[in-house]
Amino acid sequence: NAGVTQTPKFQVLKTGQSMTLQCAQDMNHNSMYWYRQDPGMGLRLIYYSASEGTTDKGEVPNGYNVSRLNKREFSLRLESAAPSQTSVYFCASINGGPSTDTQYFGPGTRLTVL
Amino acid sequence: QKEVEQNSGPLSVPEGAIASLNCTYSDRVSQSFFWYRQYSGKSPELIMSIYSNGDKEDGRFTAQLNKASQYVSLLIRDSQPSDSATYLCAVSVTGNQFYFGTGTSLTVIP
Numbered sequence: 001n002a003g004v005t006q007t008p009k010f011q012v013l014k015t016g017q018s019m020t021l022q023c024a025q026d027m028n029h030n031s032m033y034w035y036r037q038d039p040g041m042g043l044r045l046i047y048y049s050a051s052e053g054t055t056d057k058g059e060v061p062n063g064y065n066v067s068r069l070n071k072r073e074f075s076l077r078l079e080s081a082a083p084s085q086t087s088v089y090f091c092a093s094i095n096g097g098p099s100t101d102t103q104y105f106g107p108g109t110r111l112t113v114l
Numbered sequence: 115q116k117e118v119e120q121n122s123g124p125l126s127v128p129e130g131a132i133a134s135l136n137c138t139y140s141d142r143v144s145q146s147f148f149w150y151r152q153y154s155g156k157s158p159e160l161i162m163s164i165y166s167n168g169d170k171e172d173g174r175f176t177a178q179l180n181k182a183s184q185y186v187s188l189l190i191r192d193s194q195p196s197d198s199a200t201y202l203c204a205v206s207v208t209g210n211q212f213y214f215g216t217g218t219s220l221t222v223i224p
Binding site: 031033035040041042043044045048050058059090102103104105106107108 | 122156158
């Protein structure tokens with residue numbers, strides 16, 4: 001099993017450009033998450049999807065959109081990138097359920113917006 | 115706003131000592147509690163989860179939960195240089211959303 005994979009690993013954008021971060025998991029997990037991690041800020045939830053076909057906002061959703069394409073894939077789109085979106089982005093997934101909510105994280109995408 | 119607070123450190127301990135990491139949380143209905151380890155430039159990995167009051171031991175790691183005090187801690191016994199990392203505390207209320215602290219940086223000095 002590859003676990004949780006993310007593409008790309010690194011990206012540099014100019015202000016106003018758009019891009020989509022891709023995430024896929026092969027563990028048949030129901031729930032998937034997008035976080036951003038900034039120095040001194042910890043991990044902050046952007047969006048999550050509790051199951052295929054559903055998405056919900058997290059703490060910091062502004063400037064982002066998501067698509068749960070199928071059970072395996074959950075993408076994050078930046079429509080008009082801003083320097084404040086420079087961050088490391090992590091995708092995660094869990095199977096869910098009481099006492100089984102272990103999150104597995106992807107390797108991260110390091111995004112710089114100039 | 116659900117808050118999870120950790121001392122940012124850095125915390126330095128000599129090799130072989132006990133490292134103690136602390137975390138407090140604001141939401142009294144929080145149900146699930148986690149400790150993640152994150153090496154520099156890497157993604158977080160789960161090392162402990164705890165769901166009920168008391169202690170939970172796994173090898174050199176012990177998690178302690180006190181829901182009345184809204185406090186969860188992680189003890190690392192016989193600390194090794196390979197334990198040097200940032201430790202993230204996370205809390206879940208519903209099992210769908212997770213709230214992370216800012217992390218405590220631990221350095222184990224050989």
